Amino acid sequence: LAKTTQPISMDSYEGQEVNITCSHNNIATNDYITWYQQFPSQGPRFIIQGYKTKVTNEVASLFIPADRKSSTLSLPRVSLSDTAVYYCLVGNNDMRFGAGTRLTVKP
């Protein structure tokens, strides 16, 4: 099971690009990388998922280097409403969420 490591917290300002990196040194060949966002008192919400290289959707981009031992969630031009906890999940059968990264966006 791939263990993930993320920064506990990050601060940013409105309009900036935020990059959150997740380390997963023991990622297996068939593991996907999935990111979720959670606001206080709500369930997590899927943001993006990838296997290799780069994935982009209307919310974020996910960059995965060739060795796949890390991944970076990129949030373009954040706003105050992007203040949340962001979780990186890696694996095939392990649904456990780690501590996540608490992002605080300031005005």
Added chain:
Amino acid sequence: ETGVTQTPRHLVMGMTNKKSLKCEQHLGHNAMYWYKQSAKKPLELMFVYNFKEQTENNSVPSRFSPECPNSSHLFLHLHTLQPEDSALYLCASSQGATVQETQYFGPGTRLLVL
């Protein structure tokens, strides 16, 4: 709306009470989950059901008893709880029980045990 509903949204119970949390998904998924989230703590996976069969129980105390009568419904029966069981209980569903399947979460039940 995620297609996953939970009732009740809030619940206050004494330590001798028996109550049940209900989760229903309208997404046609085959896997359902119960998570617990205590204040300022990470999500804790409690139970996983896949095609109505329990596939994971993460050492959850027996005072929590799950029930999955069909792929659309999941219950969590509570009895003789402790104050430290106060938390947000989240239900989720996914097409299959693997990480690459997106999990859709319900709004949660905020439980307070007195």
